[in-house]
Amino acid sequence: MSVIRQLVEDVPLPKMVEIGQRFPNPTVEDIDDTVNRAFAAEASRIAWPASGEIAVVVGSRGISQIDKVTKAVVTHLKSRGYQPFVIPGMGSHGGATSEGQKEVLESLGVTEDSVGAPIRSSMEVVQLGQLPNGLPIYMDKLAHEADGIVVINRIKPHTAFRGPYESGIVKMIAIGLGKQKGAESCHKLGFGHMAGHIVQVAEASLRTGAILAGVAIIENAYDRIAEIHVLPANDILVREPSLLMRAKSLMPRILVDAFDVLVIDEIGKDVSGDGMDPNITGRYATPFATGGPKVTRICVRRLTERTHGNANGIGVADTTTKQVFDAIDFEKTYPNALTSTVIEPVKLPMVLENDKLAIQTAIKTSNLLREEDVKLVHLRTTLQLDVIRVSESLLPVLNNRADIEILSDPMEWHFDAAGALNVARSWHGNHVH
Structure with missing residues (x-):
């Protein structure tokens, strides 16, 4: 022994x-209808391009029914005459490789067949500028070259820092859309600076005009979708803090x-x-x-x-x-x-x-x-x-x-x-x- x-x-x-x-259990029963209604309510405040390709950014978290939400967003964009494609919104996940990040999406049910759009995965980025302290700001090259960007993410408390913006659309813009280089830049000085860095990076990315809207998901305590909100680009920084508070109130x-x-x-x-x-x-x-x-x-x-x-x-x-x-x-x-x-x-x-x-x-x-x-x-x-x-x-x-x-x-x-x-x-x- x-x-x-x-x-x-x-x-x-x-x-x-x-x-x-x-726990409280508000639940979205019809994802397609909820997504369509959310877009319809904000459509006049979204700077829609005349035509072209729209990059739909999807992350690696285990979000409830993320495949169905993505499909609903893709279908809505098609109904407006656009050609949507999906890109992985991940920093270093999937081993920080394009193949690995596509595999992560597929493991979550987000495949080309399930969402009705091609998945284009690349680790290439373009530099948009730099923060006041000199840290560079990046954006996924494929997304940057598209005619518009829609970012999908769940809003919830972060696991390593606190602030008015934690895990959500702002963080996805700063880190997920920035790929490995963007994630590395935001993390360079540690989590003590993260609450400020993600806002500064998101502000710079929003100023490009490339981002059309964010699709914000709030889950209930039973790992099901409680709410879906469409945030026009100009509203993301304004509305996300209140959605974070709502998400915290529903957490198990x-x-x-x-x-x-x-x-x-x-x-x-x-x-x-x-x-x-x-x-x-x-x-x-x-x-x-x-x-x-x-x-x-x-x-x-x-x-x-x-x-x-x-x-x-x-x-x-x-x-x-x-x-x-x-x-x-x-x-x-x-x-x-x-x-x-x-x-x-x-x-x-x-x-x-x-x-x-x-x-x-x-x-x-x-x-x-x-x-x-x-x-x-x-x-x-x-x-x-x-x-x-x-x-x-x-x-x-x-x-x-x-x-x-x-x-x-x-x-x-x-x-x-x-x-x-x-x-x-x-x-x-x-x-x-």
Whole structure:
């Protein structure tokens, strides 16, 4: 028996209870109609070109039904007589290659067939100028050469900084539309300057007149589209801050303010830019963002299939598994750190042989007098918070709450002979995704 196994194999695992968390649930039911109505409401304020090609900028985040939103935008532009094409609005994602970025879009369901438009992917940029401090400002060359640009993105809190503009249209213009060079420029001086830099870059890009509008998506707590807004170019800087506040009001959270161990089944770039959303975990890679629960240890079991080996975010975990380590593609993971200059998300936590040992190690290192009393929360991903698992020890603070529903009796953890968690037996069958 290895020394590691000998030190942790007797750490007790608490019985777990499945609970439902209830949040406000506004939902867009008809995406095509909502997109058409949003464009119609703002059409007179958009500086439409007489004709030509329109670049539709789509990012790499796991936005709910992004393929359907993109298709609706493409279809609307075609109805106006334009020839739309899609470009990846990504900094260093997809390994910072044109092929990799197209593959990221395809993994999200955004294909030429699904959206009805060609996808043109290139890392070439043009320099528009520079910031007052000398940092260059870039724009995707294909977009710059088009007759107009429409930017699609979700508005939500950022994972590494705070400001009136965080993740949204402004950031997509500054970083996604700027490709790897633009992202590198914005990140050059660190996240302490990011809130200012993205605004200055977006202002310069908007002054070119190339950007027609932004399509802003707000999601509800159940990872579904709550609202879709079309922002004419002149309104983007004015209206986005209020949309960010709206997005924050609809965000889900773990309805426990402090606990000992957080176990997450999967992290990945399709879940969050940081693999797991720090706004949910309370664990940030920079000192420029705060919020969320107080958690002593985080254990990550797997990478998502759609992250394609990009393990950005694993560095803020405390324990993980050999299966995660073996799945890491460093060629896809490290470009994020090299571009953002933040290396904490790509550092390695303790790597344990299997799920059971990784969870037990997280408990053992949580500085508990009685390990059997551990307060533990178990998530599938940070996007799926409607049904979670909590240890029996947390029930006293959750019982009799209107926003909590107890869904199961206390359950043991189920592992196979190799120590891998049996997901089907651990999660109630009706809730396994």
